[in-house]
Amino acid sequence: MTLKPFRIGEIEIGFPVVLAALAGYSDLAYRRICRRLGAEYCATEMMLDRMHIQPGRQVRLMSRSEQADHPVAGQIVGNKPEEMAGATKTLDDLGFDVIDLNFACPVRKALGRQRGGFLMSQPENAIAITRAVCSATDRPVTLKLRQKFATADNEDAFFRIAEGAFDAGAAAICAHARSVEQKYAGPADWDFLARVKAHFGEKTILGSGDVLTPGMALEMLQQTGVDAAAVARGCLGNPWFFRQVRDLAEGRLPYHPSLAEQRAVMLEHLEGAVELYGQSRGPKHMRKFGIKYARLHPGPKQVRMAFVAVRKPEDWHDVLRRFYGEKEEFAAEAVGK
Numbered sequence: 001m002t003l004k005p006f007r008i009g010e011i012e013i014g015f016p017v018v019l020a021a022l023a024g025y026s027d028l029a030y031r032r033i034c035r036r037l038g039a040e041y042c043a044t045e046m047m048l049d050r051m052h053i054q055p056g057r058q059v060r061l062m063s064r065s066e067q068a069d070h071p072v073a074g075q076i077v078g079n080k081p082e083e084m085a086g087a088t089k090t091l092d093d094l095g096f097d098v099i100d101l102n103f104a105c106p107v108r109k110a111l112g113r114q115r116g117g118f119l120m121s122q123p124e125n126a127i128a129i130t131r132a133v134c135s136a137t138d139r140p141v142t143l144k145l146r147q148k149f150a151t152a153d154n155e156d157a158f159f160r161i162a163e164g165a166f167d168a169g170a171a172a173i174c175a176h177a178r179s180v181e182q183k184y185a186g187p188a189d190w191d192f193l194a195r196v197k198a199h200f201g202e203k204t205i206l207g208s209g210d211v212l213t214p215g216m217a218l219e220m221l222q223q224t225g226v227d228a229a230a231v232a233r234g235c236l237g238n239p240w241f242f243r244q245v246r247d248l249a250e251g252r253l254p255y256h257p258s259l260a261e262q263r264a265v266m267l268e269h270l271e272g273a274v275e276l277y278g279q280s281r282g283p284k285h286m287r288k289f290g291i292k293y294a295r296l297h298p299g300p301k302q303v304r305m306a307f308v309a310v311r312k313p314e315d316w317h318d319v320l321r322r323f324y325g326e327k328e329e330f331a332a333e334a335v336g337k
Contacts, residue, residue, distance in 0.1 A: 001218055001249045006204055006227035008041075008098055009140030009171040011071050015040045016228040017217045017245045020174070020208060021075040021100065021144070023107075024288070025236060028064045029272030033265060034235065035068065038242030041228075042072050046102050046116075049078030052087035061276060063094055073098035073142065077105060079114045079125065081132035088136040099137055101130060103161065104144040104176050106183040117180035120149040123157045127164035140171035144208070147192050151179045155192070159199065172204035174230050184233075193224040206230050214244035214254055237292025239265065257296065263324035266293055270316060283313040290319065297323060 005014045019026060019034050021043035031042040047062050065072055074096035078084045088099050103126050105116025119126040126143075134141050143165050148155055162173050175196050177188035188209030197205045207226035211217050212234040220229045235241035244254035257265070269289060274282035290307030297303045306319045 001222065003221075003246070003249050004227075008071075008142060008204060011097060011140060013041045013071065013228070015242070015246075016221060017211075017242055018206070018228055018230050019043065019235065019242075020230040020232040021046050021073070021102070022232055022236070023105075027062065027273075027276060028066065028069060029269055029276050030239070030289070031069055031072070032066075032272055033269055034239045034242065037239045038246060039239075040071075042069070043075050043098075043100055044073065044096075046075050046077050046105060047087075048115075049076045049080075049083045049087035052076065052090040063091070063096075064276060065095065071097040073100040075100040075102050075144070077102040077110065077115050078129070079119065079122075081125075081129045084129045085132040085136040088133045088141075092137045092139060096139065098140045098142055098171075099133060100142045100144060100174075101133060102144050104146045104174075104180070106146070106180045111180070117146055117149065120146055120157055120161070120180050123160040123164070126161045127168065130161075130165045130170055131168040134169040141169065142172045142174060142206075143170055144174045144176065146176045146178060146180050147189060148179045149181065151181045153179065155195075158196075162196070162200070166200070166203055172206060172227075173200075174206040174208055175226075177207065177209035190220060190224050193220070193226050197225040197227075204228075208232065214241055214248050217241075217245050218248055237289065237295050259297070259324050262293065262296060263320050266290070266320060266324070274313075279313065283310065283316045286310075286316060290316070299323070 003016055005012055006016050019039045019042040023046045026045050045062050074091040076087045091099055102116055103119040110116030111118045145158055145161060147158055175193055177190055177192045193207045205226045206228045207220050207224055208230040211220055211229050211231045217229045240255055240257055247254045270286050273286050277285050287307055287310045291304050294300045294303035294307060303323045310316050
C-alpha cells in the first residue's frame with residue numbers, strides 16, 4: 001500500500017499516521033520517542049485554555065517542546081471564544097506549528113464544565129470559538145470533533161460545526177467515529193468517516209477511533225479515504241507502532257523489538273520523564289507507561305503487576321533488571337519464577 005503525504009495548511013506531512021493528543025501521555029518525553037520511531041506529526045496533551053492565560057508550572061511542563069519536536073500541534077480546550085483566542089496567542093508565541101481545538105473530550109470533568117465534547121451539543125459556540133481562534137493566529141487551526149453528542153442524535157451538529165469551521169478558515173478536522181456519550185465503548189463507525197471525507201472532498205480530514213493496531217491504521221486509510229489516521233490508545237506502550245505501519249504498508253512483517261531494545265527505550269523514556277518532571281515525580285509518572293509497555297513482554301501480566309508496585313526510582317530499575325535484563329533468556333525465565 002502506498003502511504004500518501006497530507007497537508008495541514010501549508011505544512012506537508014509525509015507519513016499519514018500521526019500521534020494524537022493523549023491526556024497524561026503525549027508529553028515531550030513520549031513524543032520524542034515516537035518521533036524517533038517514525039511519527040512525523042504529534043500533538044501535545046490537552047491543555048486548558050486558562051492555563052495559558054495565567055501560566056503556571058503545570059502548563060509550562062505540558063507545553064514543553066524542542067527543535068526536533070516539529071511539526072507539533074498544541075491542543076487546547078475551553079468554552080469561551082475570547083479565552084481560547086488568548087490561549088492561542090500564547091501557543092503562537094511558543095512556536096507551535098498548529099493550534100488544535102478539542103471539542104471531543106468525553107470525560108465527565110470536561111463535560112461538567114461545558115468543555116470538550118460538550119461543544120458537540122453547542123455548534124454555534126464551537127463555530128464562534130473557531131472564528132476567534134482563526135482570527136488570533138496565522139498558523140493552521142484544526143478541530144477534534146466527535147460524530148455527535150448523544151448516541152441517539154443525528155450527525156447534523158457535526159456537519160454544522162465542520163462546515164462553519166472550514167468557512168472560518170480552519171485547515172483540517174480530526175473526526176472521532178463515536179458519540180461523546182459512547183466515550184470509547186463499542187466499535188467506531190468508520191462508515192461515518194467515509195461520509196465525512198466524501199462530503200468535504202479536498203479538505204483535510206483525519207480519522208480517529210479504533211486505530212488499535214498498525215494493521216487497523218492501514219485499514220482505516222483504505223476503507224474511509226481519510227487523509228491520515230490519528231493513533232491514540234493503540235500506540236501507548238508501543239512507540240514502534242509507526243515503524244510497524246510502514247513495514248506492513250511495504251509488505252514486511254511488522255517489526256518486533258527485542259527485550260533489550262524495549263529496555264533501552266524505557267530507560268530513554270524514564271530519562272526524559274525525569275528531565276521533565278524531576279527525580280521524584282518522573283518515576284511515578286512513568287508507572288502508568290510501564291504498565292502499557294508490559295503488553296509487549298512475553299509475560300505481560302507479571303510485568304504489569306511489577307510496574308503497578310513501583311513507588312521509587314530504584315523500583316523502576318529493579319523491574320527492568322528482573323524482566324528486561326541484558327540476557328533475554330534470563331529475563332524471559334524471570335516470568336516463570
